[in-house]
Amino acid sequence: MDLRHLRYFVAVAEERHFGRAAERLRMAQPPLSQAIRRLEGELGVELLRRTTRRVDLTEAGRAYLERAHAILAEVDEAADLARRVAAGGVGRLAIGCVGSATYSLLPALSRHLSTELPGVDFSFRGEMLAPDQAEALRVGAIDVALLRPSAAGPSLVTHLLRHDPLVVALPADHVLARRRRLRAADLAGTDLIVHSADRRSTMYDVVLRVLRDAGVEARIRHEVGETSTLVTLVAGGLGAAVVPEPVSALTLPGVVYRPLVQPTTTVALAVAHRADRAEPHLLRTVEIIRHLVPTAPATP
Incomplete structure (x- = not known):
C-alpha cells in the first residue's frame, strides 16, 4: 500500500x-x-x-x-x-537591539516582520548594550542582533545598516539648550551621563574619544546601562548626554536634543548573527532587516 x-x-x-x-x-x-x-x-x-x-x-x-x-x-x-x-517562513527567533534601535527601529521592524513572516514566532529584547548582544549571540540567548559592529567578533556575520550621527540630549532649562547646534568643545564643564564603562558600552568609548579629541575633560556624573534611564536622568536635570541621533525618538518632557556638528562623528549600526547559523527563517529575517533599515527614518 x-x-x-x-x-x-x-x-x-x-x-x-x-x-x-x-x-x-x-x-x-x-x-x-x-x-x-x-x-x-x-x-x-x-x-x-x-x-x-x-x-x-x-x-x-x-x-x-x-x-x-x-x-x-x-x-x-x-x-x-x-x-x-x-522557504524560511516557519521558526522562532529572538532579536536583540541596542537602545537607539529600540526606539527608532523596533516598532516598525516588529510590525514588518509579523507581516512578512507570519509563521515565525519573534521575541525582542531591547536596551541591550552591544557587547552583551555579541555574547548573547554566541551562547544562543538571542539569534539576531542590531548592534554596533565594533562589538562583533570573528564568530559573527555582520552587515552594516547605517551610520547614525551624534546629538546631545540636554535638560530643557540647560544653558546649552538655547543653541541650535553644539560642538564637543561646548560641553567643557558640563556634567555628563554616559552608558556604563563596567558593562563595556561601545558608546562610552565613542563619547570619551569625541571629547578627548576636542580637548575636553569628560565630567562624568552618572553611568547607566539603559538608554531610557540615561534620557530620564537628563530629563531630571542631572546632566547632558551624547547619544546616537535615533535616540531622539525617545521624547520625554524636559529633554531637548541638539545636533553635534563638530566633530561630525557617527556610530555604525549593523545586523549580526552567528556564522554557523544558516536556517532559512533566520537568513530571511536578516534580509528583511537589511532592506527595511535604509528606508527607515532616523527620527520619527
Whole structure:
C-alpha cells in the first residue's frame, strides 16, 4: 500500500464511478480497478460494492474513507510545512537591539516582520548594550542582533545598516539648550551621563574619544546601562548626554536634543548573527532587516 492507493480509493469513493474517477485521476480505468482490488486484498476487506451502474461504499469502506481523508490531509499539511520551513517562513527567533534601535527601529521592524513572516514566532529584547548582544549571540540567548559592529567578533556575520550621527540630549532649562547646534568643545564643564564603562558600552568609548579629541575633560556624573534611564536622568536635570541621533525618538518632557556638528562623528549600526547559523527563517529575517533599515527614518 502507498499513498497512490489511498488517493485512488478516495477518488472512486467520492465519484461513485470508476470511469469518472479515472478521468479525475487522469489514468486508464483498468489499472485503477486493479489498484483498488489490490488495496482490498491487502486489507482483507471489501471496501466497495460494484454494480453495472454505480459503486457504493460498504460499512468498512465508509470508515476507511474517513480515515483516508484525514491521512491525506496530514500528508498535504506536512508537505506544505516542509516547503514553508525550507522557504524560511516557519521558526522562532529572538532579536536583540541596542537602545537607539529600540526606539527608532523596533516598532516598525516588529510590525514588518509579523507581516512578512507570519509563521515565525519573534521575541525582542531591547536596551541591550552591544557587547552583551555579541555574547548573547554566541551562547544562543538571542539569534539576531542590531548592534554596533565594533562589538562583533570573528564568530559573527555582520552587515552594516547605517551610520547614525551624534546629538546631545540636554535638560530643557540647560544653558546649552538655547543653541541650535553644539560642538564637543561646548560641553567643557558640563556634567555628563554616559552608558556604563563596567558593562563595556561601545558608546562610552565613542563619547570619551569625541571629547578627548576636542580637548575636553569628560565630567562624568552618572553611568547607566539603559538608554531610557540615561534620557530620564537628563530629563531630571542631572546632566547632558551624547547619544546616537535615533535616540531622539525617545521624547520625554524636559529633554531637548541638539545636533553635534563638530566633530561630525557617527556610530555604525549593523545586523549580526552567528556564522554557523544558516536556517532559512533566520537568513530571511536578516534580509528583511537589511532592506527595511535604509528606508527607515532616523527620527520619527
